Amino acid sequence: MKRARLIYNPTAGKEAVKRELPFILETLEKAGYETSAHATTGEGDATEEARRAVERKHELVVVAGGDGTINEVINGIAEQEYRPKLGIIPAGTTNDFARALHIPRDIKKAVEIIAADQSMHLDIGKVNEQYFINIAGGGRLTELTYDVPIKLKTVLGQLAYYIKGIEMLPSLKPSRARIEYDGEIIEEDIMLFLVSNSNSVGGFEKLAPDAKLNDGYFDLLILKKVNLAEFIHIASLALRGAHLNSDDVFYARAKNIKVTPSEKMQINIDGEYGGLLPGEFSNLKQHVEIIVPTVFIEQQNEN
């Protein structure tokens, strides 16, 4: 009999997974899986638990939580030869990855999609020794995501990032960086660079409008040195996906990207601190098999 392992973060979002646990387990059982569950206990636990599921050769790992928990599970399986299929139940504060896959926020609907079992092999990113699903980047601007206090984040969700971002704007400084991408080189004073895997990032759903999740390419976005007024203008363009035509934005599609800053610069991986640059970003094409809704499959095949 096929075995499914549910890995859920009991603290994610508004703790909704706990309430729906009986429904989730029952639906997976009905879909033909012998199902067991593990509640994560803290940072890194989802990675450990995903590794255990790999060792036990579970056919399916269902992750219920936010982007942080999904990222941890991906980090547990990415390096392994045997990689179980993944199902995703979005239950966090930020669910950018699930949004990019058109997986509904409603837990019951998300589980039914998993039971329907249509999957695709999707790309993930790797930088140095860590894996990411949505985005990695650097520059002072990206460092604001972990300056947001957890309490504020829980109460305000995405809005917390914007409030913090606006507070920080006057102190933004450019940094010099050398960026090599698929054999090309750009050296610039930059405000930030982003290496995007999915097209749904921090509420900006049109940031990388052409990003596809199974083509083996990242979208590389670089915001060059700008003043405050120019920055606000570009941010407003980005909200409607009109920023790529701006002279202050550099955009390219690339499989491999190497970033070497002239001064200290942190790496941000899926919204969390991920060590210091230099960094080599590589796209692992169709590396994980993920259960997705029909609408996502149609969309990927269309473009």
Ligand SMILES: Nc1ncnc2c1ncn2[C@@H]1O[C@H](COP(=O)(O)OP(=O)(O)OP(=O)(O)O)[C@@H](O)[C@H]1O
């Ligand atoms: N039992 C636990 N208690 C406290 N923290 C936990 C627990 N289990 C996991 N965590 C941590 O919570 C982090 C964030 O969780 P997750 O991404 O699932 O949801 P979230 O905090 O609601 O939303 P976000 O998507 O904004 O991160 C995880 O990366 C993990 O380190």
